[in-house]
Structures are given as C-alpha cells and as structure tokens.
Amino acid sequence: MDPYDLIVIGSGTAAQVAIGKVRAAGWSVAVIDHRPFGGTCALRGCDPKKMLVSGEEAIDAAARMTGRGVDGALTIDWPALMAFKRTLTGPIPAKQERHYAGLGVDSFHGVARFTAPDMVEVDGQALKARHVLIATGARPAPLRIPGEALVSTSDDFLEFRTLPRRIALIGGGYVAAEFSHLAARAGAQVTILQRPDRLLPRFDPDLVGWLMPRFRTLGIAVETAATVTRVERSEGGLTVHALRRGEPDISVAADLVIHAAGRGPDVEALDLAAGEVAAEDGRLKLNEHLQSTSNxxxxxxxxxxxxGPPLTPVSSHDAKVVAANLLHGLSHRPDYRGVPSVVFTVPPIAAVGLSEETARRDGLKVRINAASTPDWFTARRLGEPVYGHKVLIDERSDLILGAHLVGPNADEVINLFGLAIRHGLTATDLRSTMFAYPTGASDIGYML
Known part of the structure; x- marks a missing residue:
C-alpha cells in the first residue's frame, strides 16, 4: 500500500487551504468527511447565518426608518428566507467534490478513525499516511443534563423550514445572541438562559450593556445567572428548568430548545489512542507548530x-502554517495578533485586541477612549439608538492595543483596528488617515 503524503480529516476551510498548498507542491492527498463536503462555515455556520441576517437587517432598517420617510410594515417570510439561504449552501458539496477531483485529490465519505500512528480507516478501508491533518472542526460541548437528547443544535436551527413559535436557547454567547435577534424579528417568542451574570462574556461589559436594550425592544427574555438543570417533554412542547441561586426555580415553555452553550474540538470519533495522538480534556496536545506532541x-x-480563536480566518491561517511546516520544515508558528471577532446581532458588536480588564490586570499604561454615541451622524442617519466604542491606546508607544465597537458598521470598521494592531499602526497613523466621508470608517479619528 503506497502511503498518501497527506490525509486530511475534515473538508472545511482549514482542509481546503492546506490541500491547495500541498497539492501545488505535488503531494498525494486524500480527504475524508462523514458530512457533506464544505465544512461548518460554508454549510452550517458563518455564511448561511449571514444570509439569514440579511433578512433581519432589512426588517430592522424599515422599522428604524418608519416615521422618518419610510412607510409600510415588512415581515420575514421564513420559508422563503431559508430557500434563499439554500441557493448558497445547496451547490457547495458537489462543487467542492468537483474541485478536489480536479486537483487529483482522492475523496472518501465516512467516519475516519486511526488504527495506527500512520493508518486511518474509513468505512472499512485502510489508508496509510506520511502525515495526517486533523481539521474536523468543533461540536457542541456536552450539556450533561437530563433531557439533553431533546435539545437541538445550531445546525438544526439553520435547516428549519418553518420557524417554531417559542424558542429557548441554553447559553449566552455568539449563537444565542445572533439566533435570538433573528428569531425574534421573524416573529418567535425567545428566551435566553445563561449561566454567567451577563450575555456575551467575551465582549466588553460596557458595550454589551449598550446593546442590551435591543434585546428588550425585541421582546427577548434574558435570564442570566440561570443554570439549566433539565429539559423535559410537556403538554404541547418542551419545558426547560433552571436554577438561580436564592430564587424560585425558572421554567420556560418552548417548542424548540437550542444548544448555545459552547463548542469544543470534534475529535471524539477519531480513536486518538490508536493513533498515538495525545489529548487532554478533549483537546489535542500540540506544540507551537500545531503538531501533535506525541505523534x-x-x-x-x-x-x-x-x-487560536474559533473563527474561520483562524482556520485558514492555521492551515497555511501547517502546510508551510509540512513543505518547508518546522519553522512556522501561528500568529493571532489582531484577529477581530464579531457577533452579528443587529446592530453588531465587535472586538479586537486586548480588553480593558486584561490591560488593567497586566498593569499596562493605557489611554482609554470610550463613549456611547448614538447622536453621531453614523447612527442618526440610520435611526439607530445603539452606537458606541472603547479603544485602548498604549500611552508610551501610541500603539492601538484593543478596540471594541457596537452599532452600525462595527463589523466592518473593526477590521481597520485589526489591521492597526497586526501591523503596528499608531493612533496618530489612524488619525492622519483620510477616510471617505461620511462613512463608518470616518468616525475612527473621533474614537481615538
């Protein structure tokens, strides 16, 4: 049996980038996935989600401009919006398979597992490898509560052809925030049950606070400091039970309960022990080159x-690092400086670089410019009541250390701050840049 130079397990962003690099160098490659080819971002995550967000953006824009020159109510047609989403996702698996065939890559469908340090089996077929890339993505973390089998995933939500009337989300991160906004604008009654004391704990608390009125105006019930204890069937649907210390039990009736309580590496099915691939608490043990410490x-x-952060650009970056290490020797390391993160609520909230909490904990001398600014032109012209920023600047070097934005264009403008952080641009550099006016970017000078 001739070994493949590289066997890639998974077919998402990381797999696609790595395969392109090593095939260009003449390596023989096999790719394996037990799901349709394309990966989470293209089929079950970022891209289809953003297609659906387009619908709520239109609804929200019309609502904000009502009485300001726009008349007439709009509603979301959920089945039609989902059909719009499928115009993107539907063709992807076949297109991806054709792409691999054109590259001369051997494709395999099924669950992959190690049978030896250099052997991978898929559907009873043994494949030998000089190298293996694990690019299987993430899966929902176990909830470990009674009734967990009744809980749907974000994947399920993105496939519903009709929208359930009552929706409960367990968790309060990206998925809960984004899906609650979308479902509420589409007419659902939505409840979020979050264990920590606030939503979006990875984002600046001041900016999250400025965004929270949007949850309230949408009628989204947010239960924080609430630990979900069980989910059970009840007459007419499901009931989610939760505890809040010192208060009566919480019970929420729902037609759909969604897991939004975090994800972890999807490596359980790989039989890592057979491959001599070390892991701890469900996470691979890797060195600074993204290489297994044991194999x-x-x-x-x-x-x-x-x-790195669980984001699509990070997957692409990691794949380039791995490919470089495979092709040119172990001299490449990932660099996660200046990676922006966005929650696509409407309006969005975004962050890049250091948080205020981290800067103060580390004793950094920083200048912090922060303000809620719904009276600025960018927000006023859109009738948007949520707009604000917090920017951290090193007092000695004038370098941008962190930026936190909420409101119109936050998802785009954050990239300019990411550029500054990654490439060492100073606040003076940004202030001296002439941005097109009036645009979201033209507000940057006032944020510094």
Missing part, C-alpha cells in the same frame, strides 16, 4: 486544534 506525523488546524 509527529499528525497536525491539526482550526477549531479542531483549539489553539
């Missing part, structure tokens, strides 16, 4: 690696 043939990238 040097094996590398990982993206959410499966679990090293």
């Amino acid at each position: 040097p043939r094996v590398f990982a990238a993206g959410d499966a690696a679990g090293v």
